[in-house]
Amino acid sequence: MTDLSAIAEKIAALRADDDVYENGARVISQGGVxxxxxxxxxAIDGTVLERHLEIMTGSHIVTVVAAGRRLRGIVNxxxxxxxxxxxxxxxxxxxxxxxxxxxxxxxxxxxxxxxxLTIRNLxxxxxxxxxxxxxxxxxxxxxxxxxxxxxxLPKVDRFLRSNSGLFTxxxxxxxxxxxxxSGDAGTLQQIWEDQIDAFLTTQKKLxxxxxxxxxxxxxGALDGKQSIALGLAGxxxxxMIYDSSGLGQMHxxxxxxxx
Amino acid sequence: xxxxxLNTLRDSVSGCQMVAFADxxxxxxxxxxxxxxxxxxxxxxxxxxxATLLGRxxxxxxxETPSNTAVWxxxxxxxxxxxxxxxxxxxxxxxxxxxxxxxxLVAKASACLDRISxx
Numbered sequence: 001m002t003d004l005s006a007i008a009e010k011i012a013a014l015r016a017d018d019d020v021y022e023n024g025a026r027v028i029s030q031g032g033v034x035x036x037x038x039x040x041x042x043a044i045d046g047t048v049l050e051r052h053l054e055i056m057t058g059s060h061i062v063t064v065v066a067a068g069r070r071l072r073g074i075v076n077x078x079x080x081x082x083x084x085x086x087x088x089x090x091x092x093x094x095x096x097x098x099x100x101x102x103x104x105x106x107x108x109x110x111x112x113x114x115x116x117l118t119i120r121n122l123x124x125x126x127x128x129x130x131x132x133x134x135x136x137x138x139x140x141x142x143x144x145x146x147x148x149x150x151x152x153l154p155k156v157d158r159f160l161r162s163n164s165g166l167f168t169x170x171x172x173x174x175x176x177x178x179x180x181x182s183g184d185a186g187t188l189q190q191i192w193e194d195q196i197d198a199f200l201t202t203q204k205k206l207x208x209x210x211x212x213x214x215x216x217x218x219x220g221a222l223d224g225k226q227s228i229a230l231g232l233a234g235x236x237x238x239x240m241i242y243d244s245s246g247l248g249q250m251h252x253x254x255x256x257x258x259x
Numbered sequence: 260x261x262x263x264x265l266n267t268l269r270d271s272v273s274g275c276q277m278v279a280f281a282d283x284x285x286x287x288x289x290x291x292x293x294x295x296x297x298x299x300x301x302x303x304x305x306x307x308x309x310a311t312l313l314g315r316x317x318x319x320x321x322x323e324t325p326s327n328t329a330v331w332x333x334x335x336x337x338x339x340x341x342x343x344x345x346x347x348x349x350x351x352x353x354x355x356x357x358x359x360x361x362x363x364l365v366a367k368a369s370a371c372l373d374r375i376s377x378x
Binding site: 199212215228 | 307311326
C-alpha cells in the first residue's frame, strides 16, 4: 500500500460516522473487538499530526505521543503498572529492541484485558528531541506480533483470554463435553459432575432467570477462601476459580463481551 | 435507621435500582429502600434467589462452602447478595442495571451491611 492510498483510507475512516463516543472519548475496542493492541496500533496509524493520545482502560489512563503514524513514546501511565515508571518519558527507537519489547509487554498487559478502550486526542506537548521519530505503526504490529486484520475470537474464548490473569483454573464445557481446562481443574470437574445439574435446575426456576448469557460468581465458595464463577452462554458452560480482587473486572468484561 | 442506610446505598451507586435487607432464617425481606414498592411476591422471589445463591442451611449452591457474596449477571439485570459475616442470616440484596460498577457496588454494600448488622 502506498502512503497516498493509506492516507486516503485514513481520511475515509475519519469521515465515517459510525464511531461511538462516551463522555467525549471515542470507543476503539469493546469486549475485545477489535483486540486491544490492534485497536491501539490502529489509533497510532491514524495519527498524522503530532498528538497526545489518552487511552482509558477502565482501571488505567495511558498517555502516549504519536505523530506521522508513528509511536514516539509513553508520556504517562496512571496509576503506574509494572515497569511503566522506567518506560515513561523515554523516546522510542526501532534500534532499541529491548525497550520496544518492554513497551509492548506493558501496553499488552494494560490493553488486552480491558473490557473497553476509549481514546481522546489532545494537543501535543514537548517530548524527547525533535530528531526522535519513533516507530511506525506497521512496524509495531510486526514487532509485537499483532494481527491487525484478525477475525474476532468466539465470545467465550475472548472472555477467557481477557481474564486469563484472574483465573487460576478453568473448565470449558461445550454441548456437555469438556473441551478445555487450565490450572488445577479437578475441583471444577467435580462440581461439573456432582453439582451443576441440580444447581441449574433450581436456578432456572428463579424469577431473575432470563434466557441468554449469564455469569454467576460466588466469593469464597471453595475451601481456602477461593472463589468460583459459572458462565452460561448458549451451549457453553464455563467454570472458573478466580482471584477475588478481580471480581469487578471479570463482570465488566462479561458485560462488555456478552451484552 | 435501616431504611436510611438502604437509601444511601441505592443513591450512591449509579445503576442501583433496589436494595433490600432480608432475614434468611425467616425467609423474608424485612425492609427495602423507600423508593421500592414491589408487591410481596416479588420480594419473596428475591429472598429465594438470595437463599439459592448463598446456600440454604449451610449447604452451598456450588462449591464446598456457602458463599458470603454472590453476583448474578444476566442481560436484564445484575443482582448482588451479601451475607453479614457475623450474622449469617442477615442478607443484603441489590438489584441493579447490568452495567453497574460491580467492584464499587460490592464495596459500598459490604460497608452498608456491616453498619446495619452491627447497629
